[in-house]
Amino acid sequence: MTTARYWREVPQRFRLEAAKCSKCGKVFFPPRLICDACKHREFEQVNLSDEGEILSYTIIHTPPSNFSDEAPYAMAVVRLGGDANVLTQVVDCDFDDLKVGGKVRVEFRRIQEDGKSGVLQYGYKCVLAD
């Protein structure tokens, strides 16, 4: 991954920066240029909550090549603070403790790396909160 491509997404991956439509209030992660609900084009910057709830989850046993060292690992659709959903890994947990409706907390973690000497890529993962 090129440095420019990685740095472009840093506000979202490091700080969960989202955009709230200044007309209808819908929150978008990542930010976008036009609201899909009311078609308004002005937004205020907000940060997603770092606490959320699992809406669905899976255990990946057959990973993509760049995650081959990590399988099996859990991934979940998580609703953060009732505002917006993210798809993220759920780590440091016993898979049996995962459940729909389970509470999670976001942590800043390493996501992947480019080869043996490549750039380390960071972002958000979740841990169980209860």
Place this chain on the structure above:
Amino acid sequence: MRDVAVIGVGINKWGELWEHSLRNIFVDAALKAIDDAGVDHVDSMYVGCMTSGLFVGQEHLSSLFTDYMGLNPIPATRVESACASGGVAFRSAIMEVASGMSDVVLAGGVEKMNDLDGGGVTFALATASDQEYEAYNGITFPGLYALMARAHMEKYGTTREQLAHVAVKNHANGVLNPDAQFPMKITVDTVLNSVEVADPLRLMDCSPVTDGAAALIVCPLDMASKFSKATPVRVAASTMGTDTIALHSRSDLTFLNSTATAAEKAYAMAGVGPRDIDVTEVHDCFTIAEICVTEALGYFEKGQGGAAAEAGATARDGEFPVNPSGGLKSKGHPVGATGVAQVVEIVKQLRGDAGERQIKGVKRGLTQNMGGTGGSSVVHILEAV
């Protein structure tokens, strides 16, 4: 708009075609369609292909395929909508004929997937998801459909066994299809005991990695007898719907809005309802997909697709026969070819040419082809003339 008919179909035996190249796989199926129609020329061509660039490093398929078909200098267009690329190619050909721009148009689809290793294939397919916000975090396509499956199970009580019944039924159909990649009977236990891929989905919930192609010839309905001796099949509806690229952005992870929208429009265009459809080919890339699709098409109430599959409602002798070809699960899923091959099957069924898997008395068929997790869906309704 002019009424459009399909007058030729072509498909080859799908599978791991080590001895055949991308170009030869496509040209073989396309020539079969031309021979089947008996046309002496083609005015224009559309090719559905998801990512030949990643699979074999080849783009610019318009030139490659017209060249190797001996069709230069006709116009050709490659279209891409992930796994719905084939359906979009067919739709594009229909629109070109309906508009009056061309009379005889070839719509083909192809994918050569087995030249990459497993990790490479998983990566290539994951490009149909949101690269920065889904794939970046480590998800796979089986993983995304597993998230849909878990949500469906939680919300509606759909069971692991009900998912397995979709695979069992489609493999039973595929046994009767000489072009299928995996024409073998399986049981619910085969599915439940297969390798875990993305919990709750196992290997036998997933469609395979396939090399293959399929092709169609379309022309104006009122010119069909001029160009061809083949029995024409009328295109009664051609529609498409879209939805968010990221699965997690949807308010309901279990419902395929793009399919529901395309289906609603298709029923209106054809002047029919779900109960008027005699035979259906849907995009069962994973067992849960067929369940969600049959609900979005209005065949079953939301949440009832699993129970319906278990009860046999989608079997060849059921109320809504779904995937008599074996579906993606047994026939194979060369992603760009799938949407075209679905139409090949429905045309064969409507002509009465489907051999051992022929469903009796069918007059109207529907195809549903889907990209990604349903970010795009194409629906066609075809009728015997």
